Amino acid sequence: MAQSAKAASSKSNIALAKKVMDFVMQQKNNTYNYKQVAHAIGAKTAVQQRNIALQLVEMAFNGEIIEVSPGKYKSPQRGNEAIGVFVRRSNGKNSVITDSDGETIFVAERNSMHALNGDRVKVNIAAHRRGAEPEAEVIEIIEKKEQTFIGTLKVDKHFGYLLTDSKYLATDIFIPKAKLKSGKTGDKAVVRITEWKDDFKNPSGEVVDILGKAGENNTEIHAILAEFGLPYKYPSTVEKAADKIGAGITEEVVAQRIDMRDVLTFTIDPADAKDFDDALSFRRLSNGHYEIGVHIADVTHYVHPDTIIDREAQKRATSVYLVDRVVPMLPEHLCNGICSLRPNEDKLAFSVIFHMDDDGKVLTSKIARTVIRSDRRFSYEEAQNVIETGLGDCVEAIKKLDELAKILRRQRYENGSVEFDRAEVKFHIDEAGKPLGVFFKVSKDANKLIEEFMLLANRTVATFVGKPQGKKKAKPFVYRVHDVPDPSRLADLAAIARTFGYKIKASGPPKEINRSINRMLAEVKGRGEENYLSTLAIRSMAKAIYTTDNIGHYGLGFEYYTHFTSPIRRYPDMMVHRLLDRYLAGGRSVNLQKLED
Template structure:
């Protein structure tokens, strides 16, 4: 069954119906979270009307308390399902079978016809899919998609993360069939419609393990001081057309999901890894932004349109970094020129007010079974920045172009990538905290705030407070989203910005290509549902990020499970009334030091304004950003949780942090804390 509930199509909706997302508590009752006034709507289990946790529904208010304004309703329609696939166990009898989901959210078992078991036997762990469920049936009907083997614990966990967040694990047969029918030969008539750039030097730069290459760079010298530089993007919209089965499925997924050991793609591999991937020595269809740029980095002219290219070479980031550092290698002159221009663009962005936050990413070294055997911290080097800056230039240019297109003085609906100014409620306490380290903020304008951030980030480099101020600073920032209402991108300091450069893995980029093409043809498309589509894509992006965080956390726990009892140096990454979180310096793995375990040393209390726990007797402080030693005491894969003990090392504690550490005096022989309180962070 597709995510769209087919039974709901074509119905008229009463004006008093509210639309929202159903959230079911562990106790079994539900609340529909809406954007309308009046707050959430309480729904009893008998009134879910086949809706499950996370589904978008329409709800009718049936009762309202005039005293407190609380409303009660019943679900009248499932607009779209967040999740149609589930992991659980199968119970098979002689005449029928039932699937029991492993969900902590109440939901009915699935009735499985015996001819839909797909080889599953009684008590097998399986992946199942809902195929039919209407109001006349109390039990939904489903089929088994896959039998999950016990030895594939990590694989099952990754699949569970995906399905819990609404991402199907496989493509439906009709989607695959439509993808297979696409021609793999580019016709001469199609090439004639496009700008032919196959004779221009072109190459790709991607991670070493990349399989889909959705962007390429070309370079051609026009004059002594003028170059033609093309940013070429896989022309997914040529193959994935509006209203097709492929398009409907891609829209529902909205994004690829990148987990430590796999990619859950937005598009079938036939498209992502074959037809659209800009592989070397092959003619490929692209959508391009071609710039004329002088050696000072000034863009003198640009052209947007469909092209055909032929990539001459495939680089990894490591290949290009070596050329940059050694000043030699294949096409080194062109690579070095592109790098110089990129660094110029980068410097200009920060000068214009872009905020220079840096984030740390990790990559897991996996064995042949997907088990982590090492963790590598990924660095952003000049090779990465080269691609980043030219992609930013293309994204900005496309958004600027479309923003100027008007029809009857109306702007064309377009999926801008927007980023709001910092949240004042988060910014105010952060500024007060930064002031304790001597950093002043000018809050008179958003531009002055950005300038203050950049000055602070420059000043703290190499200092003990660098980690805490960078971490807390990032948390003051709004989340970037897609919207037809353009308010600009604060973090990048761009007035107009969009995502144009990754249509293989992001659906908004496909929408951008379609709107851009309509504008170039002089017949702009006015999509009345643009904002709704932007909201959906933003929601799926957040779900993908939740998947990626959960996947990384699982692998961290799996890795440190082999290091129980070992001690590591870490940095305090969060503080709460029930303990503090520590991220190991070597592995970037985060775990909780429970206040229960600290009680043997002192009675600690939370000082929120200082992001610290302070001992009442000793004055010992555990502050965000402080370095501490920890011992790994527990690694729970099911809950994706790590528990640490703080390790007292008086001889080195004073050297770890700038301020003198007051050494705690144990009040009694310390015993190992049993477990830890599983609560949300106070500071996050």
């Protein structure tokens, strides 16, 4: 009897293994895990699912399938030769990522042809041996990537070396005396590789720039920027072009805009901010409603497409914020001067003007180019003091805006927006850039006031283009979208939260899932597990991206959303401003594919 049961079990396992093989053979370039395989072939018991997981592990060990990430597999789609991107590592664990299926294949240094990180290469893939990693040999470097490395110079009598800081290169770079650019021992430098002969251990290069003495704060910050391909200085030609631009607020320009210079307007920003790209205006209307203007610096009035300034901004894409400085997207004359909504200066703005009632309902909205004049510059701390004490400048405006922002925020959470409210780490530094201390910057009501009206403006602009009134069709636009979370990550988050005593819905309507996450985030406040669980919750989410294909913003719970409010520091916002200007003027749709590219 026992033998009969054992035989039946064996027969069942063989049948199950065959179903797994049949499934795998049909997947082509798709990825899958054991749960997906089990669901597809109808394996419901824990024992069957465990056998499937073990079979996939064994198949990956034997080279029959590829484990592209822990627990996720795909069938190999390769011949003897492949093309891909070379990945160099200073520990010798080089590899190539193939174009055909994204597989990572080991390349020994002796088989690398001295290919550098990012080079496009053709490789010959060795015949697979059971239980061994696949291995490849570079047979041609198809396209060499421009290579610069950061390090410290060591200069002898007739030549020099760069002792690299890079994780991508294990060897030093030899530099002929004539190519040192007056660099001295101890200088931090940017060096370009010019040659690496097959039979030479070290590549040869030339100094591109001397950053300064190693160890000095400014030098080390510039080295970090250069290492990650970020600009550490502005091209003089771009700055000269920017310096020629004047404010140009003439009578003719004003006549083409809504003049709001007589309306109470102010900015609320960090205390150390220099580029003020958004302002709020406020006035009570005779019918008891409120006119609230969200005014954004009209950068694209000054920066025209395909100019030297525009090309540099597009290349930079955003401003980059470091501990002790900002690396701006636009030259200082524009970002901190002409475009910045500084107090007591006439400024050009692109605005969204709302009429709202006491219940926070938007009765009407209008998008228009305006002229404004900020009456007051508030820091977040100053505005927070007004909210808490009811004392200071612009009390009625700030108190009412805070009240409306809280209503908008409550409505947003009720409609499924996720409440990620995390403290930001900031540093106290001295004039030399030396850190003196660290503190947590907590988002208070003043911060949330600004955030809520910026969200409202962004959402309104996206809806205006994406969901036009009447019989008009939506036109191509730049959206900020956020996809639904990966179900397996949500399931993992729910399982871990359960061990701490919290309940999270891992399936169902997005609104219900997000409400359950918000409940958990509220309950965990101030507890030891707060940072752990809130970090896991963020990591369970997809990453937000820019695209012309609007799928909505899951995390905010918005059907339409874009970035309109920061054109001084984000190039996508400049794109949005240009598209809005075109469409408001009755212009035709732009080419969708070109916009996406």
